[in-house]
Amino acid sequence: MTTPSGPRPGARKRIVDTAFRLFYARGPRGVGVDTIIDEAGVAKASFYKHFPRKDDLVLAYLDEVDRTWLGQLRACARAAGDHPAEQLVGMFDALHSAARREGYHGCAFINSAAEASPGSEVHARSVDHKRLVRAWVTDLARRAGAADPEGLARQLTVLLDGGLSAGVLDADPEVAASARSAAAVLVAAACPPARASTP
Amino acid sequence: MTTPSGPRPGARKRIVDTAFRLFYARGPRGVGVDTIIDEAGVAKASFYKHFPRKDDLVLAYLDEVDRTWLGQLRACARAAGDHPAEQLVGMFDALHSAARREGYHGCAFINSAAEASPGSEVHARSVDHKRLVRAWVTDLARRAGAADPEGLARQLTVLLDGGLSAGVLDADPEVAASARSAAAVLVAAACPPARASTP
DNA sequence: TGACAGATAGACAGACCTGTCTGTTACGGT
DNA sequence: ACCGTAACAGACAGGTCTGTCTATCTGTCA
Numbered sequence: 415m416t417t418p419s420g421p422r423p424g425a426r427k428r429i430v431d432t433a434f435r436l437f438y439a440r441g442p443r444g445v446g447v448d449t450i451i452d453e454a455g456v457a458k459a460s461f462y463k464h465f466p467r468k469d470d471l472v473l474a475y476l477d478e479v480d481r482t483w484l485g486q487l488r489a490c491a492r493a494a495g496d497h498p499a500e501q502l503v504g505m506f507d508a509l510h511s512a513a514r515r516e517g518y519h520g521c522a523f524i525n526s527a528a529e530a531s532p533g534s535e536v537h538a539r540s541v542d543h544k545r546l547v548r549a550w551v552t553d554l555a556r557r558a559g560a561a562d563p564e565g566l567a568r569q570l571t572v573l574l575d576g577g578l579s580a581g582v583l584d585a586d587p588e589v590a591a592s593a594r595s596a597a598a599v600l601v602a603a604a605c606p607p608a609r610a611s612t613p
Numbered sequence: 614m615t616t617p618s619g620p621r622p623g624a625r626k627r628i629v630d631t632a633f634r635l636f637y638a639r640g641p642r643g644v645g646v647d648t649i650i651d652e653a654g655v656a657k658a659s660f661y662k663h664f665p666r667k668d669d670l671v672l673a674y675l676d677e678v679d680r681t682w683l684g685q686l687r688a689c690a691r692a693a694g695d696h697p698a699e700q701l702v703g704m705f706d707a708l709h710s711a712a713r714r715e716g717y718h719g720c721a722f723i724n725s726a727a728e729a730s731p732g733s734e735v736h737a738r739s740v741d742h743k744r745l746v747r748a749w750v751t752d753l754a755r756r757a758g759a760a761d762p763e764g765l766a767r768q769l770t771v772l773l774d775g776g777l778s779a780g781v782l783d784a785d786p787e788v789a790a791s792a793r794s795a796a797a798v799l800v801a802a803a804c805p806p807a808r809a810s811t812p
Numbered sequence: 813t814g815a816c817a818g819a820t821a822g823a824c825a826g827a828c829c830t831g832t833c834t835g836t837t838a839c840g841g842t
Numbered sequence: 843a844c845c846g847t848a849a850c851a852g853a854c855a856g857g858t859c860t861g862t863c864t865a866t867c868t869g870t871c872a
Contacts (some may be wrong), residue, residue, distance in 0.1 A: 421666065423821090425818085425819070441727055441728050443642060443643075443728065444642075444728060446858070446859055447858090447859080447860065447861085448854070448858090448859080448862080455820095456819080456820080457819060457820040457821060457822085458820090458821085458822075458861085459818095459819080459820075459821090459862090459863085459864095460818080460819060460820075462860095462861070462862080463818085463819090466861090467672060467860090467861085468859095468861090469634065483639075519727075520718055520723070521778075523782075524719070524727070524778055524779070524781055524782070525727035525728075527719075527781045527782055528640055528718075528719065528723070528724035528727050528728070528781050529640050529642065529643060529724075529727070529728055531639075537782075538809045540782055541782045541783060544779070544782055565791065565794070568787060568788065568791035569791045569792075569794065569795040569798075570780065571775075572772060572775040572776050572788055572795065573771060573772055573775055573795065575774075575775040575778060575779045576770075576771040576772055576773070576774040576776070576778065577663055577771050577773025577775070579720075579775065579778040579779075580723070580743070580771065580774045580778075582723055582726045582727050583722075583723070583726055583736075583739055583743055584680050584740060588767060589767065589771055592767035592771055593768075593771050595732050595764070595768065596768040596771065596772065596799055598770070598772065599768075599798060599799055599802045600795055600798055600799070603798045603802070603867090624847045624848080624849065634856085645828070645829055645830080646829075646830065646831085647828085647829075647830090654850095655849080655850080656849060656851060656852085657831085657832090657850095657851085657852075658833085658834095658848095658849080658850080658851090658852095659848075659849055659850075661830095661831070661832080662848085662849090665830085665831090666830090667829095667830070667831090736830090
């Protein structure tokens with residue numbers, strides 16, 4: 415289960431963990447529920463009890479990715495320094511970490527949205543995630559003293575999306591480095607007297 | 614038909630045209646060959662005569678996209694001016710045109726690669742396309758006098774990928790504008806005495 | 813001991829998908 | 843007039859997918 419208190423150690427968590435791994439590697443449509451059931455070691459009835467439709471599991475997967483990725487962005491930002499301008503550049507370190515991870519396969523949201531119907535919940539959830547990230551970056555840009563915080567946030571999130579989504583092709587660490595250096599240039603140009611260079 | 618000389622008026626072209634439309638909208642895996650056969654108005658035998666495996670049609674589709682997209686990038690670059698630095702920024706107008714097009718759905722290569730097996734021909738073809746684009750941008754950056762042409766090209770292609778691939782979520786024209794403005798900043802920073810501003 | 817909640821195993825229906833195969837029709841060149 | 847090529851129509855096999863259903867097992871609480 416999701417909280418550590420409940421008397422439920424297995425089943426649902428095994429399903430979600432397995433789905434996370436398989437969905438990210440092959441895309442939700444590339445993984446049948448039978449495969450998940452086998453690898454998670456649960457019964458079909460248990461599966462459909464927790465997730466009446468397959469899409470319910472896909473949404474749970476996306477929520478998991480949303481939590482994880484935002485956490486990594488925040489951690490990298492914080493680790494880069496106290497000044498918001500430094501953090502705007504530092505968050506791109508999350509890209510580098512992601513690219514080094516085994517089985518890196520690009521952006522889960524863009525990959526999922528690519529195979530979902532435009533009006534579906536899966537698609538909407540992906541849009542929500544991107545909006546959330548951009549709102550966070552906008553806030554950071556505002557605190558960094560950017561003349562146009564929303565403009566800078568858009569530039570940086572486009573860059574972030576590019577670095578992330580290209581990972582579905584190859585896990586080239588150069589891409590992350592380029593995105594970071596580009597971010598440094600953009601932040602420096604947008605934040606008036608800032609010393610946005612990073613150690 | 615493919616060549617203007619041959620005695621081939623229909624069939625194959627109808628298949629490719631239909632595939633282009635449907636594959637781009639729903640992704641190759643989201644479209645069955647029966648659907649293509651129906652909408653193209655061809656017989657199943659004709660389909661499999663021209664494309665023995667479905668993947669052969671997917672590859673033809675990707676080649677079509679490759680040709681089209683590179684053509685648009687080049688056209689936008691040329692239209693932006695004679696100086697390579699101007700062209701590096703101008704190519705981002707292709708993003709804006711794409712976003713305004715009916716049925717815009719992001720990057721066909723990233724979307725296709727997301728659902729293809731990592732070792733497949735479809736995946737490899739997508740990687741090739743991105744490499745081709747980057748080579749062209751690198752050449753432009755070199756002629757623009759960039760201190761580090763490959764570095765600038767990487768920055769710009771990451772930006773381009775971000776602007777393009779995000780289109781699978783929503784066709785926001787602001788994204789294209791942000792990518793273009795960011796490109797202008799990056800080009801200006803990378804090309805020594807350049808006046809990289811655009812009309 | 814008995815009742816119950818939650819899990820397990822696995823058959824099944826119905827839809828869809830790829831690829832094969834048979835047979836028919838239309839047309840262009842000789 | 844004849845023949846070969848390309849296209850047409852559509853049945854069929856074999857597989858996969860989602861989601862439903864029955865039936866059995868296990869542990870906990872009273």
